[in-house]
Amino acid sequence: MRPRYTGIVPPLITPLAARDTLDVAGLERLVERLVAGGVSGLFILGTTGEAPSLSYRLRREFIGRACRFVAGRIPVLVGITDTSLVESANLAAHAADCGADAVVTSAPYYFPSGQPELREFLEDLLPELPLPLMLYNMPALTKTSFSAEVVSWALQQERIAGLKDSSGDLVYFRRMRRLAATQRPDWSFLVGPEELLAESVLLGGHGGINGGANLHPALYVSLYEAAKAGDVSRARELSEQVMNLSEAIYHVGRHGSAIIKGLKCSLSILGVCDDFMAAPFHRFQEAERRVIAQHLETLGIAR
Amino acid sequence: MRPRYTGIVPPLITPLAARDTLDVAGLERLVERLVAGGVSGLFILGTTGEAPSLSYRLRREFIGRACRFVAGRIPVLVGITDTSLVESANLAAHAADCGADAVVTSAPYYFPSGQPELREFLEDLLPELPLPLMLYNMPALTKTSFSAEVVSWALQQERIAGLKDSSGDLVYFRRMRRLAATQRPDWSFLVGPEELLAESVLLGGHGGINGGANLHPALYVSLYEAAKAGDVSRARELSEQVMNLSEAIYHVGRHGSAIIKGLKCSLSILGVCDDFMAAPFHRFQEAERRVIAQHLETLGIAR
């Protein structure tokens, strides 16, 4: 039994042309860019995809179009994280209809749940899902981490396929991997922050769901391959390039939204897709756009 | 110019018969109970109403039914807090169609916004709203407080009618009231935590959006009246009764959900409505229910 998902699975940004309007042509270009870059799958409607900021109508449209553009070449994972179990289940059904491969959920994020409540939530949700489920640990935004107790329970659920960890806490990542080691060799452990991709894969992680792969998929794929092969010096070198990208693109804005804004702005400069942002955010203004453009040139990232 | 909302405006719990199913008869009994108890308005689809846990379909049904049951006897305020501006606007349009009096929003609660982003969000949202808007400060759950700068901007918007503050921080409450004092005598400042109703009204606040008023509306209305009249000794005495209710009903469960569970369980024991909870929560089990029942007896709360 091997992990279902390995390698680089970019968390797709959601190309928007206007409020509640997809940039359909941009989405197609983005999908082609990533498939050509060698990624192992796509994760749509995650944090980087601004999912909670999108209407359900647009989310459904996006799922349909993304699956059609991918056309089975790589698996599509669909974020169904929500505050309402009913809406999560609705999205999951639609994802299955569209041919997605799995769904992904974090903890419900308005009310902070106690750990027993979080487990009950997963117990209630699981029977509603027509597709395998990946857990998505994102405590900074959901207020709740999946505890060792909840993960131990999840390891006993055949329908749960792994954990994406965006906590930035590699101690947590390792503790969870250790829990699964003997029981579930088929679980996938994917790391969120791209600055930790080298470290986590060198120590046995299975890959990354890294925002920067929207921009430069081949870099992340190469880094993953080097780390998987145990080639430390190449992993260090490529990881340094990832650090360069991260420093250049993610710290231009002042707020937490700077990462998504930086990615969308970059993709717009590269001609891939529009950089319209869903509320409560707005695209970078001209001054920041110029800074990003210079950084892209320095980084040598082009169409 | 006087504040649009004063007195007790209970944040309605949402009576559910099952997942995604309203307890319609329970809702009608609850509305009648509150109107009979002398409340000044109803706030539906807030935190106490488990709004983020409900499907949009159910939220729309609930708005319609609540407005029909109230039938114009008191104003109905509708929570439209969401992570998606588009869904907020959709709910607001429906609320207007149903005859609601105002809508209420907190900050979008998945992504933490910077204060300039929060102001832009309100700028974007306001033109979409067919009804006056109350701000709802709930930083523990939304991660963001409305800063003095954002409130100062809001004071210049005619369509914004006031602030409900559930931060529990009366220093904040007073600072915001002070900002509004000369500029907007028509703004309503309502306090969330019922344990602070006496304090805030004695010092000039306009009322409370207090969960316990679901259970014992007359107590909260009397306390409000005493505090408004400056009757300190009666306010102290009634406020002590509110403390008794709070200690007895809100601390039976172990997690943050204990307050809503306690309220729903109490209303179920009193025969008002079902205590079904939306995921991720579940109703109290038999043991906790017995504790609540004893406490209701001690408190002398009956149908």
Next chain:
Amino acid sequence: MRPRYTGIVPPLITPLAARDTLDVAGLERLVERLVAGGVSGLFILGTTGEAPSLSYRLRREFIGRACRFVAGRIPVLVGITDTSLVESANLAAHAADCGADAVVTSAPYYFPSGQPELREFLEDLLPELPLPLMLYNMPALTKTSFSAEVVSWALQQERIAGLKDSSGDLVYFRRMRRLAATQRPDWSFLVGPEELLAESVLLGGHGGINGGANLHPALYVSLYEAAKAGDVSRARELSEQVMNLSEAIYHVGRHGSAIIKGLKCSLSILGVCDDFMAAPFHRFQEAERRVIAQHLETLGIAR
């Protein structure tokens, strides 16, 4: 049995002439100013007194001099909060030798303690103390609040005399007062944030340990008296003056240190004492000093 401490007990700023050097003459002027202003006691070496930033040598000197200047006219309470129980006990012994009336401790503030650990800490400390002990709840700086369980234990200790609460959370304040109500009518409940003095005393609190009383003791004493007497309209009016002082003096700097800097700068402008700050802080620069001077004039605060 009546509470040991009531009314206004200013948390003395520590007048410094230079690093590790008291401004002795300034201290004497300050003490006289406060005694003349009608305060009920002095709390030295608290947060406002920058106690953790001072050397032990200076703390001991300060205790001695403050007690001598006060000369028994009002009680002196001495902060012994520390991360080391041994140093707390040393300070307490010195405070007793100098004729202080009580000592005050918060939770040890480097390691966050579990509540059972916090209770054990108090159990270990209490026998070392030659004076009565006030608890000082300051979770923002100590990471730990005294829980209801710990306070319930403390209520059984004759040597513990009350609670100063600087959490800013009046719900907590009321819950703790309620615990003590029947058991310990002699406990003192004093509130830290001066913006809540009116509210807390109107509802039955016993007074305030309010930084602004360093600057304008008579205002705080009058407000306390009005609130105690149940004179709501006068309490509102005086409380509004406290809000004015707070807005004008505490928000000139950008960091948490702005309150102490504002107080020391004001006292320096008024000619009471030097505004030297202990590291890690520095006194306001000329620009901020001018702003404070204007605000003092607007507020009508003079020598």
Next chain:
Amino acid sequence: MRPRYTGIVPPLITPLAARDTLDVAGLERLVERLVAGGVSGLFILGTTGEAPSLSYRLRREFIGRACRFVAGRIPVLVGITDTSLVESANLAAHAADCGADAVVTSAPYYFPSGQPELREFLEDLLPELPLPLMLYNMPALTKTSFSAEVVSWALQQERIAGLKDSSGDLVYFRRMRRLAATQRPDWSFLVGPEELLAESVLLGGHGGINGGANLHPALYVSLYEAAKAGDVSRARELSEQVMNLSEAIYHVGRHGSAIIKGLKCSLSILGVCDDFMAAPFHRFQEAERRVIAQHLETLGIAR
């Protein structure tokens, strides 16, 4: 220019025989055990050493004895973290007198400082120090992280020799290393959490200040050597052993103190030193001690 400190520098626990009493013989045994285990230096009076809980008298005695026992075989780094600059400087002077190699400070930890204030604090402290200074990033306990701006300033100070990072955030660790890369090849970057030793050294970190090295120094030294040599498979294997130790020894107690309690209890079982804890903590009781004893056997850790 090479980093001044590399390899494993255990943060020494402080062996205590009773309150304010060193276990001198235990300290000697512990020092010999660690020197024999191949460590590169000792860090005394850090968090693991319970420094903030110790009296200044005992800290001074401890510095003297530790330096004498080490007798120049390896460098001794002395924690001088304090809330009072004057006391930090006093300790540093004593450390120099005793022949220590460097001093270590985190941010002052009672008042949260703004970043400009933190830089000023270091500017004020540095001239008082007769020894080189290592920065110690420990935001969970000090409330403040050394920002990129402050670290950039520190890189220009010849007397500052590196950074120990106990944040658990490897993204931060890498960002700071990157800042130093060209400017200060002589800076040491040492990681706190032992569960991240393999990851950080594989990517270019210089070693670890890891509590578990008190217990099993050779394991940590071997892991460091393997990671430094780029031997991924051996690093993985040894890192797994570190995870086993961490899971077995650090999670027996319920509070944050469980790590230090587990280490001291283990060393007591092994006959190295007493497990007396400074207030506010207490040693494990018999039940927990038995669990630790079993775990030590399973782990194969013996005298």
